[in-house]
Amino acid sequence: xxxxxxxxxxxxxxxxxxxxxxxxxxxxxxxxxxxxxxxxxxxxxxxxxxxxxxxxxxxxxxxxxxxxxxxxxxxxxxxxxxxxxxxxxxxxxxxxxxxxxxxxxxxxxxxxxxxxxxxxxxxxxxxxxxxxxxxxxxxxxxxxxxxxxxxxxxxxxxxxxxxxxxxxxxxxxxxxxxxxxxxxxxxxxxxxxxxxxxxxxxxxxxxxxxxxxxxxxxxxxxxxxxxxxxxxxxxxxxxxxxxxxxxxxxxxxxxxxxxxxxxxxxxxxxxx
Numbered sequence: 001x002x003x004x005x006x007x008x009x010x011x012x013x014x015x016x017x018x019x020x021x022x023x024x025x026x027x028x029x030x031x032x033x034x035x036x037x038x039x040x041x042x043x044x045x046x047x048x049x050x051x052x053x054x055x056x057x058x059x060x061x062x063x064x065x066x067x068x069x070x071x072x073x074x075x076x077x078x079x080x081x082x083x084x085x086x087x088x089x090x091x092x093x094x095x096x097x098x099x100x101x102x103x104x105x106x107x108x109x110x111x112x113x114x115x116x117x118x119x120x121x122x123x124x125x126x127x128x129x130x131x132x133x134x135x136x137x138x139x140x141x142x143x144x145x146x147x148x149x150x151x152x153x154x155x156x157x158x159x160x161x162x163x164x165x166x167x168x169x170x171x172x173x174x175x176x177x178x179x180x181x182x183x184x185x186x187x188x189x190x191x192x193x194x195x196x197x198x199x200x201x202x203x204x205x206x207x208x209x210x211x212x213x214x215x216x217x218x219x220x221x222x223x224x225x226x227x228x229x230x231x232x233x234x235x236x237x238x239x240x241x242x243x244x245x246x247x248x249x250x251x252x253x254x255x256x257x258x259x260x261x262x263x264x265x266x267x268x269x270x271x272x
Contacts, residue, residue: 017170017272018042018147020196022239024266025051032265033243036075039174039198040064045144047163047174050075053082062087066144068136068151069099070176071160072106080107081117084130094129098136098151102159107133136161139187152187154178156215164188170272172196176240179215185228194231195272198264200240204248216240219252226258237264 023038036050045066046052055061061083070076080097087095099107112119120130136142138153138161146168151161155178162175162184171191175184177200188194202216211218217225226236236258241249250263 017167018165018172018195020172020198020268020270020272022264022266022268023051023055025054026266033246034239034241034266035243036078037176037240038079041165042145042147045147045149048076048176049080049083050078053079053084053086058086065095067095067097068142068149068161068163069097069103070154070162070174071100071156071158072103072110073158073177076177077103077107077111081111081120084120088130090128092128094124094131096132096134098134098142100136100151100159100161104133104135138183150187152184154184155181160215164191166191169193170195172198172272174198174239176200177215178217179212180217180221180225182228185225189228189230194234196235196237196270197229198237198239199225201238201249201253202240202242202245204245205252207245219249219256222253223256223258232258233260235260235262237262237268239264 019042021040023040025035026033037048038051039047041047043063046064047068048070049067052067067080084095108121111117112121124130136151138151141148141150148166150164152164154160154162154175160177162173164171164173164187171194173188175198199222200217201219201222203211203218205218205220208218238253238261253261253263
């Protein structure tokens with residue numbers, strides 16, 4: 001078990017083939033908490049856009065060409081409009097945004113509606129594009145360079161995807177915003193080279209009632225979900241811990257005494 005300090009962390013894993021960075025969302029120098037979620041893969045792929053449009057230096061944003069949205073909730077999409085505005089340059093080169101049909105529909109109606117933000121979907125058809133959109137379907141892989149990214153439907157209050165990310169010798173999974181689920185664990189148990197797992201744990205055990213209503217895990221449910229995984233001999237990173245209950249959730253996770261469990265701090269950077 002490892003609890004990391006509140007500063008950029010680099011942990012080298014087994015095959016040195018996939019770079020993962022958790023983007024921080026708090027400004028205080030001593031803050032270990034996260035308010036929103038963006039995870040970068042190999043510097044050019046973003047999983048969620050909670051903090052994507054706030055990354056500095058700007059060049060880091062400009063290098064990101066693919067944005068996979070797990071679902072439409074604000075802590076996962078909040079800065080997508082800022083990001084698209086930040087990286088826009090006239091021409092054909094623009095980011096691709098991936099999401100379920102429900103998530104893409106929410107972007108159209110709830111964000112890019114000329115009230116909250118200009119309608120970048122319409123503008124992309126009329127002028128040089130701000131973005132391209134691509135629909136995600138559960139268990140249909142997307143190929144990007146040497147990576148295969150497979151979305152898997154989770155169990156949340158809106159349609160939500162987890163992501164299994166595979167390279168020739170490495171597989172990792174990002175499972176955020178879910179109640180107990182089944183299919184993603186079945187798929188991971190079929191993988192021969194599973195190297196790391198990122199799993200949400202939002203509320204403390206005493207708030208199981210709220211976790212059930214909001215579609216999240218507690219430490220006790222976190223443990224029972226891990227029990228569905230055949231191979232425990234991999235690093236497991238707890239993510240999506242609610243800020244108000246951060247210390248309590250961490251304490252309860254530590255009490256589980258899971259050997260390769262890590263608490264993911266802001267700015268965690270690992271190579272798997």
